[in-house]
Amino acid sequence: MKTLRREFFRSLVQGGAGVLVVSLACAKGKTEQVVQQKLPARSIAPSNQKWSMVIDLAKCDGCKDCTKACNKMHFVPPMQEWIKVYEVLDNPIAGPYYLPRPCLQCDNPPCVRGCPVGATFKRTDGIVIMDHDRCIGCRNCIAQCPYSARFFNWSEPSHNKNELSHPYSMEYSYPHRKGVVEKCDFCANDLRAGKLPACAEKCDMAAIYVGDEYEDAVTNCKGETVQLSKITKQGAAFRLLEELGTEPRVYFLPPTKRKYPAPGEPKPEAGKS
């Protein structure tokens, strides 16, 4: 019986060492890939930019034109709002304000951390991409996202001809399909084509600025280009739920000296404006 025990432990130690060696050997190649930044092709964006967004809450009047434009551009399925306008009341004295929330394209995205199959992944241009061909519909990313920025196609979404005429692309996220998770993709294809995303383009108040962090400039639909590092610094920009460490790429300028009535306040008469 002693021989058995000895044998048992010997083979356990040998086996453990074997597993360790094999896993180290496997991991070594992978480590080199990451260290040398040999990223998989899908993680490398077609162009070398880093997209950022600045939303000036002092300008946002809660008209939801951004939501409408987004829904139209992406054929967003019903009940979903990839950019959602919230009425926020931090405390009763400070008073309410509007806060549009697209996907914040975090630099430390919890959804990417949690995806078991790499269906959602960070791209080198800063966008968190969602791959509908890969998604298994486990909805762990929805549980992981603290911003409620992710949606699920609970049933086969209603389609329209225009939507179906396009082949599926991760850069515009349609045609839509059942059983996968959907989210704002910063209109990645428009950005590359040199156009602003739909929400920024259609914002009448010109509250949404989009630009390239490497250019250190963001632009709104009125063509006003401002220096990113300057407005974030001088405007005391904040990021949503900073304390969670998600490092979002969307900055908000505080709703000070608002140019519109706050939520709940009577709107100015139509004739006057």
Place this chain on the structure above:
Amino acid sequence: MNLDREANMLRVLTHTSRQFYVTFGILSAVALWGLCGYIIQLRDGLIVTGLRDQISWGLYIANFVFFTGISYGGTLISAILRVTNSGWRHPITRLSEAITVFALCIGGPMVIVDMGRPERMLFLFTHGRLQSVILWDVIAVSTYLAGSVLYLFFPMIPDLALLSKRQEFSSWRRTLYRKLSFGWTGTPEEQHLLEKCVSGMAGFMIVLAVSVHTVVSWIFAMTLRPGWNSSIFGPYFVMGAIYSGTAAVVLSMYILVRMLHLEDYIKPTHFRRLGILLLTFSLLYLYFNINDYLTAAYKVEGSEKHLMQQLFFGDYAVLMWATQALCIFIPFLMIAAVLFLKRLQKFLPPAIALASVLIIIGAGAKRYLIVVPTLSTPFLQNTNLPFDWIHYHPTWVEWSITFGGVAVLLLMYMLFTKVFPMVSIWETRQDEEQVETAVVPSTKPASQRWRSISSIPVILIAGLLLNIGDARADQKPPAKKPEATSLSLEWQQVATPAPKNEESKQTQLSGREASRVDKIFGRLLGWNPTESSDNLEAPPSMQVTATLHDSKGQPLTYQVVSLSLKTSFGTLDFGSRPTDEQGKAQFLVKDKRYGKYSVESIYDGGSDFAAARATATVDFGPRPAPALPSQGVLIAPNLTAAVAVPFLAFFGFTWLVFLFVGCYILFWRLPQIRKHVSKKAPWSQRKQPSHSLATHGLRSRKIAGGGY
């Protein structure tokens, strides 16, 4: 008497009552109904459930946690009692090990039922990311399932060999038993080897079981959600699982005693001992509940305040208080009453069985309360949605699948009782021999009885502790009436102001000593991504100088020149500035910018001088190479050693043990021993004396050693 009770127990294998057929029929109908529900869900999508974007996990995930919890019964009763060498476990090991296997067979697929695209299930293996807790879960649960099947099968081999020789069985049964016993002959050497293997595996199964339920809890604890974002979740889940698992064992004991007439094996003393265990666990679970809720409720932290209100006084208050009562208080009082009041002792088995039913129902409700209320109180509430898109109520489909799952569990269990003996014959025989030789008194002194039980929490705590990855350009002025001017642009790099650098150097110096270890681990997990952002802050300032000359080449002074830069979406205006005596206007650009940009300087002109403009390409240095943010391995697309090595080492080692036990021992070692023995002496001569001697010797050694 021994043979009598064996024959009595084995009667169930050959005799099937009408009751069995009726129950089987009803359960099959429920299971089919559940299957119908799942087919409808597959056809229409998850819209048939009550789940929506706000509360995207519900009953299915709660079921997954619940059934995995139930599966703990087997490990606890069998492995822990085996490690602590509690002799009274023998009649109940098999039935509890069977619960583990069947509960996992239902719990695991509940995740697949919850998936939006179950047909892509294999992506988990072909595209799996080991950084995801979901994948940890898949691997942990499947490892646990493989282990528990082996752990159920191994101690059954001697029984199967015994049964294959019994003449009252039909020939197909005997063939089945013989094939499954892999030529077991029953020599002491074989028996000893088997016992060694099983007790070795027992210790292993405890570690594995604790790790599995901890990983299950991490699906929740590793999210940024109020209520889930809690460090207590691992042990909390393990405790809850052990509690409900023990209750499941007690319940199945009671049912089997009533249905299969196992009174000869399972005696009130078993109910009594498990009752004491349940009592201990209920107090431990109460302790964990207080720890989880009170620490959150005391601080009234913004996001958790809402959750606590919902749980204690709001939408979930009724369910929450009912669950606490059902799961902890009522069973506690019931068990305590029958254990300590002599007058009520005759109701002991039914009362503890009833308490177990309450505990199991309470445990199911508790899992629901862990999953749903947290999802209903996110940081950002989903607005503009109809009521039933924000509030979750399980639909008939979800209930059908849930009850279908329960029905399949019971069906599998029923069929198991019809094919395999529910009590370990060889182990109970050994007990019998011991009683007959009258070495150990049947009623142990109280201190000894308590010792065997008090060692269990120690093992549990030990298990919990174990748990623990540019160019110049000239522009000819337009020939117009006002005097022509020319504007030229020059740019040069200038050093960025010094004081800032010193500051950062100082902070780096002060933190250097402590940060070496910190750097390695911090970089792995993305805790200090400051390194790369420091690099990003490096770009130098640019001094762009616009020089304005008139047509004679004399510098124009005090004229306003503006500067702008073309970006991909627009033009960035740097404002305007007057020229100095030399006709120069200097613009200091201190932006964090990379790449080449076309810069334009404009002189608007005036009544005396014509307008002029000049463009130049300014090079702010190359853009950084495309890279992902340096936030650690968890968001990286590739796997790194930091995550893979510990993970693969643990589960790889586990699988190795299973392979060792399942293949090497079964197919190589055992036949070898048999050959060896048959060469030495014919089997019939050695059997009787050596058998009892060997078992006796083994037992006395174990007792002397004081357990494992």
